[in-house]
Amino acid sequence: MDEAVRRFVRDGDVIVIEGFTHLICFAAAHEIIRQRRRDLTVCRLTPDLIYDQLIGAGCVRKLVFSWAGNPGAGPLYALRRAVEQGIPNSIELEEYSHYGMVARLTAGAAKLPFYPLRNYMGSDLPRVNPLIKTIACPFTGEELAAVPALNPDTAIIHAQRADENGNAQIWGLIGVQKEAAFASRNTIVVAEEIVSESVIRSDPNRTLIPGMIVSAVVHEPFGCHPSFAQGFYDRDNDFYVRWREISQNEELFNRYLEEWVYGLRDRGEYVQRMGAQIDRLKARANYCEPVNYGY
Amino acid sequence: MDEAVRRFVRDGDVIVIEGFTHLICFAAAHEIIRQRRRDLTVCRLTPDLIYDQLIGAGCVRKLVFSWAGNPGAGPLYALRRAVEQGIPNSIELEEYSHYGMVARLTAGAAKLPFYPLRNYMGSDLPRVNPLIKTIACPFTGEELAAVPALNPDTAIIHAQRADENGNAQIWGLIGVQKEAAFASRNTIVVAEEIVSESVIRSDPNRTLIPGMIVSAVVHEPFGCHPSFAQGFYDRDNDFYVRWREISQNEELFNRYLEEWVYGLRDRGEYVQRMGAQIDRLKARANYCEPVNYGY
Amino acid sequence: MATDGPQFSPQELMVCQAARQLRDGEVVFVGIGLPNLACNLARRLYAPKLVLIYESGAVGADPQRLPISIGDPSLVTNSLGVFSMFDVFSFYLQGGLIDVGFLQGVQIDRFGNLNTTVIGDYQQPKVRLPGSGGACEIAILAKRVFVIAPQSKRSFPERVDFITSPGFIDGPDSRRRLGMPGGGPVMVITNLGCYEFSDGEMLLTSLHPGCTVEQVRENTGWDIRISPQLTTTELPTSEELRIIRGSHGLHGF
């Protein structure tokens, strides 16, 4: 992870760490904080705690997003401190709705310069974001909304399993990860398990991200905590609730970073420090019916 | 099948029977021929033998397509007779490339009036098809191609397994089936196996078509022959080669229809008539590694 | 709330009221919290074939615990299908398959416009709120929209500070004029009463037991219209309450 972040996340880069609630790679964000990256433009539908941490740690210059809350537990206070008070630095916001962000990444992945959608009429969002434009259909004359392609420098995608070439398989919620990876110049795949190519090949329809677009593969078990990995460990909902208190208080926030980020060398030490708490989150078995690929 | 076709395929309808090489539902086409539907507009990327049969049987008024050949075995002669000599009736052609057809169905599924793509510059296709237009990007000014949405009356999709509500799971090649189903007013799901809902629920990422858009569910084992169903039976490549000879000769073509379509009541009789030939095509076991959906 | 029947909280009443609006077989784009409880209640009592879709991609979820977030793993396990967000927004929502969308708002105005973006000026916000999420497109594209919101003078201003998710914008004709595919808001359920829309404007149609028109006026930022057929909101039945309080509970709401 150390090396992947060093090589593919540089000061000033545009990055996207995707995963909608599911498979959010906190291990990568912590490494970015540890390496004290600066002036990043960070893109995500839901900044979630992961970008709250990046923002509070001073890594971020600009946020491109569609919903900035702590899901089920209130606001993101580090983000609000930056926006409302410029602490630790003021950040620029570029704001869409979910569908707008999905459309931007889809256009980026398809190397289309824009994506059309039936949206935003009557909303104030286009008024505050000049990148939401309109386009007339050449067949019906209808006016549709259009958003520009988003092509980040680097995408970081956490997968349940990948082979050493980065062919990555994800199940459960798949969000917008495929589009984010194809849209980006580089993709870092982080995986709970590195498996042999034959496991990937046993179920090719599960492959969400092909190795050919992957720049680095990192093995990082438990790399999503406090987010979750279906089939591996549950979401740490208690931590999400506790984060409300931590992020609300600048001192508690900084102490959290000291203890859980700067004070640790890597995710391995994080897991060690978590200790027995991890067992509480481990997934029970609920296996799918296998299917036959023979002919 | 009898009832599904009677209810959802009417004279003059626009229909799409999708499946790229894989899972082409010949059972449905044969039923359409048996019910002597007329004036259909039939849409498919690759008309393949299935539309060659519909055209030669006089069911078709118009073909919307992108590649009209017998894959690996030459031309589609019934189609050529209709286009070149008006036998049994002349048909109208509306022609795209594969990506154009994919884009049309994607727009249809998303209820967008058009879909933009980087394509067709320098090709003569837009010259002979006025429905391939251009559109200027509102951000970069670039000129892109645009194709209109395709929203058929009925889609017929063959799945390996579905529950009684039409929640359908497909693996192996998935082509453009999802888009075709969402784009159509009605969808008929035909399945090799009707399974209990719990089988579907054991692997939700495999669901390609949700029951909510399905109008009829038909259980039709071996319903794709001479096409194939991954994990069930192989493609009958010999038949595809034989079709060259059958379709080339109008009399042989009509005799084929008599013997294998009009002369049979349903797919069950077809399978019976195939007899031991079927065993030759049955799939060997090659099961995937199961995944855990627990938390 | 104090009535003759079983005791219940305002939230429980709101959940029951929302659940009764749902029709069997409908497809609902559902958020967490009260809408989730309402849908589960409706599935148990009124609309067994209701299909729930979460913007996270889970379709036909059958959660075995109360989902805390819209992307809870319990929404995936044993669901009927999991789709990408591209599919959810393009094919389900924009594709016109969503009958009912549930929305919440920090502010809602007389035309049913919702604000979840900022209090105050956008560039110099007094309070920065989470933003749209999927709400803007749900408001525009779902056939019917239900809003569940606590009511106060601050949360019910005459005009929201920012239209995140358009209702009827500024009058009955606005949606049609702008070519919005969905039907817009049909009901707002608060802790005081239920509101429907007439000529694109909110209209008090039922008061919760124990609540008064005066209370409603005090907690509304404009001169609220009152239906001539004003009724009292039906009480939760014991069966409804039993289910709400059942396996999932109503902790934290």
Next chain:
Amino acid sequence: MATDGPQFSPQELMVCQAARQLRDGEVVFVGIGLPNLACNLARRLYAPKLVLIYESGAVGADPQRLPISIGDPSLVTNSLGVFSMFDVFSFYLQGGLIDVGFLQGVQIDRFGNLNTTVIGDYQQPKVRLPGSGGACEIAILAKRVFVIAPQSKRSFPERVDFITSPGFIDGPDSRRRLGMPGGGPVMVITNLGCYEFSDGEMLLTSLHPGCTVEQVRENTGWDIRISPQLTTTELPTSEELRIIRGSHGLHGF
């Protein structure tokens, strides 16, 4: 063909010649028939990390038999991934990931334009051909295009009857002027020789052993340019032939 080395067919020579153009690690959009054999040969000898993508959706296929169609089940079993055609055309091809596309054509002209649509007039065709399939977008979007085609005066006209898949259209600048992302055709391999492109026009660069410039001229519908550095096409090696004739065979080509 008669030479001093091992015996081989024109098809085998064409396959070897195509295979040698592929570089390790490249992503190839591949059709069935000769291109498929060329890619398999390249993977065994020259480019072990070549990734094959079929427009049917199979990525990284490892077929255990000779696929007869582009959607053969053997392309799926044990492939690295299966994607929808939307993904293949949007994200892989239009996304700029395809290094090499293989095309065939019933007609090809001096600017490398390909016709697979009609012989004669479009509305009153002498012969109706299959049409584009994915060829049009491959010709426009792939970084480099290789064409494998049998050569005759009819199949090599000065101008194709219909441009299904554009090469350089009518000159060196056309692709850039039209904003075509891909680089266009780089090599045409026929039963007589190999052609490269210079100023957007086909140029004979190597003759197959035993073939003559006169034969080429007789089988070309325009005044074909001949490279000053004209060479003789390298012969297939015994190792190449052994692999081509190996497990998969070359039946039917």
